[in-house]
Amino acid sequence: MSEQKTVVVIGGSGGIGRAIVDVLMKDEFIVHATFFSQDELLHKASGADRLFWHKLDATEAVAVADLWKVILKTSPTINGVVFVATLPTAYHPLMKLDWKDFTAHFNVQVGTFFHTLAALRENLSAIGPCQFIPILTEYCQGRPPAGLSDYVAAKMALQGFARTMVAELAKYGCRVNMISPGITLTELTSSLPPKFLEIAAEQNPLKRLAQSTDVAAVVKFLLSEQAAYLNGVNIPVNGGSTVQ
Numbered sequence: 001m002s003e004q005k006t007v008v009v010i011g012g013s014g015g016i017g018r019a020i021v022d023v024l025m026k027d028e029f030i031v032h033a034t035f036f037s038q039d040e041l042l043h044k045a046s047g048a049d050r051l052f053w054h055k056l057d058a059t060e061a062v063a064v065a066d067l068w069k070v071i072l073k074t075s076p077t078i079n080g081v082v083f084v085a086t087l088p089t090a091y092h093p094l095m096k097l098d099w100k101d102f103t104a105h106f107n108v109q110v111g112t113f114f115h116t117l118a119a120l121r122e123n124l125s126a127i128g129p130c131q132f133i134p135i136l137t138e139y140c141q142g143r144p145p146a147g148l149s150d151y152v153a154a155k156m157a158l159q160g161f162a163r164t165m166v167a168e169l170a171k172y173g174c175r176v177n178m179i180s181p182g183i184t185l186t187e188l189t190s191s192l193p194p195k196f197l198e199i200a201a202e203q204n205p206l207k208r209l210a211q212s213t214d215v216a217a218v219v220k221f222l223l224s225e226q227a228a229y230l231n232g233v234n235i236p237v238n239g240g241s242t243v244q
């Protein structure tokens with residue numbers, strides 16, 4: 001790689017987030033990654049002088065603005081921001097629906113992207129060209145299952161926001177591309193019944209569920225020169241469980 005690129009991974013401490021951090025570290029990126037509850041990451045110098053861990057509640061506008069002040073001091077040019085944060089999901093069928101679950105998911109999904117853009121809007125031309133990569137879900141493309149309406153509605157709202165930003169951010173030299181993973185074996189899905197996961201894998205055309213590294217590889221591709229003309233795409237990473 002000719003020039004060292006800097007990427008920020010919001011939610012870098014989760015299953016998919018760690019895989020993204022790992023693949024970018026191997027590819028010589030400078031990585032700023034955030035965690036929410038996993039404080040031990042603050043003390044891990046796993047990436048020597050190229051990996052910086054930051055504690056962040058991404059739903060807090062002031063915290064996000066402060067984070068960007070810190071990041072831009074060390075890294076004035078940003079090539080990518082990957083939005084990976086999520087709340088744990090829970091089965092909430094109609095009879096258990098609560099508005100606070102909707103707002104909680106909305107605050108993490110849309111709030112994280114909104115607060116970041118608000119913190120950067122004065123600097124967008126200067127920091128880039130930057131690519132924003134929200135991680136959605138295959139439920140934004142295919143049929144969502146029962147009981148996840150709070151999570152899916154927040155992801156669809158994030159998708160709508162991101163799609164609008166494709167047109168708005170281009171004049172600053174910025175791009176927006178999305179990734180929609182299928183069920184991926186991480187902490188988020190570890191509470192699902194093993195039988196459910198087994199059936200989901202069996203029903204997948206490739207007969208397996210996604211690994212975090214499958215998603216990370218697509219992030220790496222989007223950040224490469226080969227993907228320079230991609231803008232506004234939503235790439236499914238689901239083995240063909242939704243066919244476009």
Ligand SMILES: NC(=O)c1ccc[n+]([C@@H]2O[C@H](COP(=O)([O-])OP(=O)(O)OC[C@H]3O[C@@H](n4cnc5c(N)ncnc54)[C@H](OP(=O)(O)O)[C@@H]3O)[C@@H](O)[C@H]2O)c1
Binds near residue numbers: 038083180
């Ligand atoms: N796993 C799947 O099957 C799957 C499928 C499709 C899409 N996705 C999407 O892929 C992304 C990653 O999923 P995952 O499976 O890796 O989830 P995960 O392991 O549960 O990780 C969630 C991440 O979000 C962070 N986080 C939680 N609340 C936060 C807050 N208020 N502010 C900032 N960060 C916060 C967590 O930080 P701490 O761990 O430090 O608390 C962690 O880094 C999510 O957007 C998810 O919706 C996942």
